[in-house]
């Protein structure tokens with residue numbers, strides 16, 4: 001793989017290789033010395049145009065555990081405020097000899113432009129671009145789902161993961177919330193579909209994009225009906241930003257209370273699910289809005305584990321990007 | 337003015353409107369002779385132009401050009417923009433009002449008008465703003481602009497929509513006094529806040545905020561009904577959707593005095609081009625779907641859409657070499673318009689060259705009320721505003737080698753049919769042998 005920009009068009013073999021590599025990385029993380037020498041001498045730049053301490057720390061931890069040199073480049077607001085352009089920043093990183101650039105940007109397509117603008121040789125890893133994609137989030141979600149629902153790891157995180165090489169065939173995943181603005185939803189729909197899972201998006205119609213009909217998933221406007229009748233194996237709650245409820249006539253739903261009543265996940269809705277079902281959330285959570293504290297802290301919630309799995313998945317992505325082991329790049333496959 | 341009579345030309349074997357070859361003599365600014373090859377009297381010293389196989393059209397007229405001067409001379413000037421227009425076969429352009437300062441007073445429209453005369457490659461007709469500073473709140477002095485030396489007849493807040501229905505009604509009514517027309521940029525502002533591209537399958541996948549077709553169609557529907565109610569003339573700028581074509585077709589069927597334009601890019605490009613996030617394809621209204629492209633072609637062929645107008649919108653490199661959402665809207669078009677119309681409408685058999693003359697010269701001249709001078713028939717005694725095009729030629733498009741000061745053509749790297757061989761403005765060659773004249777004799781500079 002040269003770049004990891006999107007899960008749309010990511011080949012199934014590559015996706016499974018990423019998950020298997022992440023499993024190997026995760027296994028090393030229970031050792032006392034967590035550090036691997038793999039990327040010694042390589043430079044990874046975290047280029048963050050948006051504040052996201054969680055994601056930046058996850059990537060930084062991943063790179064450091066692989067012994068890479070890490071440079072944090074915070075360029076918050078620079079393109080919008082007409083500071084240094086994306087192009088000039090890319091040329092700077094090129095001159096600094098970056099081997100991989102992890103980029104987070106509020107503009108959809110920024111990672112694609114960095115990878116294909118002709119400004120930079122480095123591998124580009126998309127850490128979230130606008131409303132478009134956040135592929136490592138989807139990979140860590142798929143990794144977490146696979147460990148528990150295919151690999152036999154218990155709710156408590158104990159047990160050996162036996163899912164190496166497996167896909168997610170036959171599993172049902174409900175993705176609930178603000179699909180319209182969500183790069184997490186877009187990334188998950190395509191990756192989960194590629195891995196053989198069935199996906200249902202659940203949201204009020206105002207938070208489903210026009211044009212969703214070509215996505216490889218179902219759409220429902222009713223959470224209770226989906227939980228009761230479809231019986232998902234995993235429920236993934238999306239963060240609802242406070243600004244979606246403001247703006248007067250432009251608000252996407254009438255009130256937080258109504259949203260919670262119809263789309264919030266709580267203990268009552270958890271009880272409807274099959275016993276093995278798990279609950280995910282990409283974080284940070286709005287407790288009391290899209291998820292109740294009781295559901296978030298329930299033994300079937302794997303939300304805290306997702307954070308740890310994020311480091312393993314990002315180690316895998318950086319390793320595969322920088323070691324250049326696969327012949328055909330994901331990107332070349334994506335082009336077809 | 338020099339006292340010597342200007343250079344005469346004889347075009348040998350040119351095909352007016354694509355019909356049988358004739359020889360055409362241009363002298364003293366008019367078509368001095370026209371007849372079967374070898375039968376016309378040619379003045380001494382006339383410059384011979386071998387026009388064998390070339391199509392002769394009335395000089396093209398653009399109703400929608402952004403010349404950017406005053407204010408954004410880094411993107412284009414009247415000088416560079418009118419040279420680009422001549423290169424594209426145009427003899428007149430309407431310069432849109434969104435300059436800095438805005439073309440919303442007699443003083444500014446006269447300034448642009450004079451800059452056009454000083455340049456001399458095409459007639460420049462300034463468009464007047466409908467509202468002060470394009471602010472959408474207060475009518476600009478439309479009458480003063482109409483009475484000025486620039487004789488403004490087309491009024492538009494293009495780039496912005498006159499969205500207030502009362503203000504739009506007043507503007508439509510007011511310009512009746514001087515036979516003006518309001519050219520509406522149809523874009524409901526609340527439905528397009530933050531909009532980046534056509535709302536549909538592609539925007540849903542690539543995560544860009546959608547610009548829904550209904551935001552255009554709802555304004556057009558409102559405006560045709562307003563025009564009917566007050567008995568005014570309405571022009572719809574750059575319509576881009578199948579629904580818009582249907583609404584205009586319905587309005588014309590009712591006898592409403594509405595005309596409509598489509599851009600060359602909406603005749604051929606679609607929103608699929610946004611997938612690589614190259615802002616050269618970012619334009620307002622946005623590129624739509626293949627079904628919309630088919631609908632606007634059909635509308636142009638059946639006369640629902642009256643004209644093709646370029647919406648030539650030059651931008652400096654830095655406004656396009658950036659993130660999609662930070663990039664400016666717009667693409668250049670003067671030098672590719674005729675080729676795109678040939679490719680999409682003539683070479684496909686949907687239109688004749690006479691139709692091309694209608695949609696790119698006669699009708700835009702009539703809508704702009706400059707049809708006593710432009711968009712005239714190719715006939716004896718008529719002003720010699722003419723365009724000679726070689727339809728058999730093929731051109732590779734490269735933004736860096738175009739005459740316009742900006743490089744943001746969406747057709748870069750593509751091959752397009754047809755090449756403008758010569759353009760004549762009142763008998764003077766602004767383009768000859770495919771090359772734009774360096775200096776225009778007779779320009780007022």
Ligand SMILES: [Zn+2]
Pocket residue numbers: 494495496521573574620621
């Ligand atoms: Zn416009």
